Amino acid sequence: MARQKQASGSKKTDRKSRSLKVADTIDELKNELGSTGPAEVDNEAYWRAVRAQFPYNGSIRYTNNGTIGILPHMVLQAQIATLKEAEVQDGDTGGVTYPAPHEAHEKLAALINADPSEVAVTRNSTESMNIIALGLDLKPEDEILTTTHEHYGGWSCWQNRNALFGNPIRKLDLYDPPEDEDELVRLFEEAIRPETRVLSFCHVTCTTAWRLPVRKICAMARKRGLITVIDGAQSVGMIGVDVKDLGGDFYVSSTHKWLFTPKGTGLLYVDDSAQEHIGLGYYTHGGRLTARRFENNASQSYAPLVGFAMAVDFHNAIGTPLIEDRGAAMAGWLKTRLSDIPGVRVWTPMSRSLSASMVSFSIAGMTSSDVGTPLRERFGIHSRGLYEGGYHGARISCAMHNSYDEMEQVASAVSEIAANRC
Numbered sequence: 001m002a003r004q005k006q007a008s009g010s011k012k013t014d015r016k017s018r019s020l021k022v023a024d025t026i027d028e029l030k031n032e033l034g035s036t037g038p039a040e041v042d043n044e045a046y047w048r049a050v051r052a053q054f055p056y057n058g059s060i061r062y063t064n065n066g067t068i069g070i071l072p073h074m075v076l077q078a079q080i081a082t083l084k085e086a087e088v089q090d091g092d093t094g095g096v097t098y099p100a101p102h103e104a105h106e107k108l109a110a111l112i113n114a115d116p117s118e119v120a121v122t123r124n125s126t127e128s129m130n131i132i133a134l135g136l137d138l139k140p141e142d143e144i145l146t147t148t149h150e151h152y153g154g155w156s157c158w159q160n161r162n163a164l165f166g167n168p169i170r171k172l173d174l175y176d177p178p179e180d181e182d183e184l185v186r187l188f189e190e191a192i193r194p195e196t197r198v199l200s201f202c203h204v205t206c207t208t209a210w211r212l213p214v215r216k217i218c219a220m221a222r223k224r225g226l227i228t229v230i231d232g233a234q235s236v237g238m239i240g241v242d243v244k245d246l247g248g249d250f251y252v253s254s255t256h257k258w259l260f261t262p263k264g265t266g267l268l269y270v271d272d273s274a275q276e277h278i279g280l281g282y283y284t285h286g287g288r289l290t291a292r293r294f295e296n297n298a299s300q301s302y303a304p305l306v307g308f309a310m311a312v313d314f315h316n317a318i319g320t321p322l323i324e325d326r327g328a329a330m331a332g333w334l335k336t337r338l339s340d341i342p343g344v345r346v347w348t349p350m351s352r353s354l355s356a357s358m359v360s361f362s363i364a365g366m367t368s369s370d371v372g373t374p375l376r377e378r379f380g381i382h383s384r385g386l387y388e389g390g391y392h393g394a395r396i397s398c399a400m401h402n403s404y405d406e407m408e409q410v411a412s413a414v415s416e417i418a419a420n421r422c
């Protein structure tokens with residue numbers, strides 16, 4: 001409630017303030033943000049200036065960033081300019097100078113503490129997961145252990161592996177798991193069998209929005225001689241990701257979600273020590289095995305890579321810790337509000353270390369579409385239904401462009417839907 005007062009109090013201040021500027025460059029963005037006061041989680045003027053960089057038409061409450069992000073104006077413009085430049089000019093495409101595409105790799109690698117040679121820009125998590133699953137050097141009897149919380153994009157790759165090479169797959173049931181990191185690690189460890197060779201799991205689950213203790217799970221898995229594959233579709237850009245600290249072999253992400261890179265761009269990280277676990281890609285770069293061999297280095301549009309580099313600059317102009325703290329604060333506020341509504345069960349833990357910027361909940365007796373359809377059709381709120389792992393309900397994203405006003409509207413809509421359920 002204190003948070004609510006603070007948010008609506010700051011709104012009044014915002015109304016009095018000058019009109020918000022849509023920045024074309026990073027310098028303009030920094031000036032604009034700098035003119036709003038301190039870069040702090042609770043400075044609503046700052047976050048309104050951030051929101052102004054995104055193309056909102058005012059009628060949509062877009063709280064489904066976890067499915068797909070919306071491009072900041074400058075990232076879209078950078079792409080459009082590159083597309084225009086790349087097309088035939090004076091009857092010739094040969095003279096066009098493309099902006100350096102390697103910037104995308106370098107900036108992405110720096111963001112996640114990887115070497116650029118360990119990073120490939122793919123199209124999304126699904127593609128990256130398939131590259132790993134189909135390329136891993138495994139015996140047909142080697143088992144893949146994954147969980148009941150995987151998104152189809154992090155799961156279908158193992159079905160493909162099974163169909164092509166016969167590797168057995170088993171799912172660890174994580175329904176309503178213990179809210180204790182060590183107990184969670186123990187659950188994973190107890191599920192390992194002698195034939196298990198690969199452990200594949202999410203950093204932040206798409207179902208209950210749990211942040212799993214990746215570093216501890218990877219350390220345990222390494223001791224057991226397993227290959228670890230982490231589906232970070234819901235993490236890069238939302239929370240700090242340091243792949244060296246996490247210690248996994250492979251890490252993928254759909255950066256088009258929380259890092260706001262162009263649609264059709266994502267991450268494949270292959271740790272230097274894991275390059276030999278996986279076979280050839282499109283290019284070998286002089287024989288040295290790097291992640292770049294899995295990237296489309298052939299003729300293509302450079303516009304997404306140019307937009308990608310700018311999206312990382314956009315993110316860095318605000319900074320990972322501030323973005324992570326803002327999302328956690330907003331999600332924490334929403335969790336508290338939703339938990340107070342009779343009939344609502346919030347599945348996302350309150351604990352900061354086990355959660356991030358999304359909130360999942362169910363309403364007793366209602367299916368996912370019972371909740372999501374009225375949210376969208378009656379209240380204009382875009383959420384994501386819960387389908388995997390045996391849950392029913394909805395997931396709300398608290399992205400940097402969302403406001404407390406929107407979260408207030410989510411809470412009151414859920415309250416009304418819950419009160420009117422049969």
Ligand SMILES: Cc1ncc(COP(=O)(O)O)c(C=O)c1O
Pocket residue numbers: 066067124125126127150151152153154202204205206231233234254266
């Ligand atoms: C955990 C997880 N993995 C994979 C995916 C698939 O992402 P994409 O469609 O970008 O490949 C999603 C999408 O929401 C996801 O949440």
